[in-house]
Amino acid sequence: MAISGLLRCGEVAIRVFDLDEARHHYGKCIGLIESYEGDDDKIYYKCPDEHDQYSIVLRKDDKPGIDYFAFKTLKDEDLEVYEKGLGEFGIECNWIEAGVYPKSGRRLAFTLPTGHEMHIYAHKEQVGNGMATLNPGTIPDEGYIRGMRTVRVDHLLVGGPNIDQNREIFEKVFDYKVSEQLISHEDGSRLAIFMSGSNKPHDIAFILQPEEGRFHHVSFLLDSVNDLYHAADLIGKYNIPVDVPPNRHGVTRGATIYFFDPSGNRNEVFTGGYVHYPDTPTLTWDTTELGRATFSHDNLPRESFLNVLT
Numbered sequence: 001m002a003i004s005g006l007l008r009c010g011e012v013a014i015r016v017f018d019l020d021e022a023r024h025h026y027g028k029c030i031g032l033i034e035s036y037e038g039d040d041d042k043i044y045y046k047c048p049d050e051h052d053q054y055s056i057v058l059r060k061d062d063k064p065g066i067d068y069f070a071f072k073t074l075k076d077e078d079l080e081v082y083e084k085g086l087g088e089f090g091i092e093c094n095w096i097e098a099g100v101y102p103k104s105g106r107r108l109a110f111t112l113p114t115g116h117e118m119h120i121y122a123h124k125e126q127v128g129n130g131m132a133t134l135n136p137g138t139i140p141d142e143g144y145i146r147g148m149r150t151v152r153v154d155h156l157l158v159g160g161p162n163i164d165q166n167r168e169i170f171e172k173v174f175d176y177k178v179s180e181q182l183i184s185h186e187d188g189s190r191l192a193i194f195m196s197g198s199n200k201p202h203d204i205a206f207i208l209q210p211e212e213g214r215f216h217h218v219s220f221l222l223d224s225v226n227d228l229y230h231a232a233d234l235i236g237k238y239n240i241p242v243d244v245p246p247n248r249h250g251v252t253r254g255a256t257i258y259f260f261d262p263s264g265n266r267n268e269v270f271t272g273g274y275v276h277y278p279d280t281p282t283l284t285w286d287t288t289e290l291g292r293a294t295f296s297h298d299n300l301p302r303e304s305f306l307n308v309l310t
């Protein structure tokens with residue numbers, strides 16, 4: 001498979017109560033790089049190994065959660081194809097001109113059946129990852145010393161009703177695959193759906209929730225379990241509220257820590273997991289194995305993890 005359509009989640013716009021507190025959390029503690037200064041009172045960050053101008057946008061608001069998330073696609077002409085495909089599901093799209101979002105090409109914007117605003121764009125200015133493209137070496141001059149040593153935004157999990165309709169759209173319009181799913185052992189209904197458009201075990205996941213537009217977490221990739229332990233040390237040092245200490249998911253087999261930003265938005269640091277191919281069979285967990293599916297070290301289903309969203 002060549003990854004040739006919807007590449008990855010390239011942007012998450014998170015609402016926070018206080019920009020200074022958020023800057024301490026996302027900048028100093030996690031170690032994201034403030035990579036664009038606009039005149040819009042937002043904070044723009046990128047992870048150290050990302051090339052595009054920014055991937056996390058923070059906006060002050062009195063309600064946490066996300067304004068939207070945006071996926072990058074390979075070619076600008078993909079956008080018309082997606083508009084047509086989404087139209088077949090009755091989803092109306094809006095076009096956003098290039099430059100409305102800083103350093104970004106034009107965007108297709110629409111609302112998913114779960115109530116989330118999603119954008120798709122093909123272009124965002126690239127500022128690089130601190131290494132040359134000719135003879136780049138292996139690490140930037142100063143090394144990866146910032147905060148939790150994040151590599152890039154890996155995936156996000158969002159909650160709402162109609163997750164099966166989201167699944168159908170991602171399958172039919174974006175050619176994504178269901179890598180794993182959690183079903184009710186009582187009636188077989190899908191409670192969580194994990195979808196991959198790449199070799200990652202998931203690029204996005206949907207969890208069934210009664211209320212539209214909920215945000216469960218954004219996940220930052222780390223290089224190794226050593227880095228995960230280093231992140232745990234920083235979480236302790238900076239008194240960051242922990243949701244789930246170091247553990248390993250059954251779903252995706254990734255090693256993980258969940259914690260909260262000062263506004264109650266959940267973050268994850270994540271490493272490992274298997275390589276997913278388009279012909280990898282869908283793995284199904286039922287709710288008799290909810291503990292192992294979520295946290296395999298202690299097989300403990302955690303109420304807060306399943307039901308606290310912003």
Ligand SMILES: [Fe+2]
Pocket residue numbers: 155157217219268270
């Ligand atoms: Fe995750």
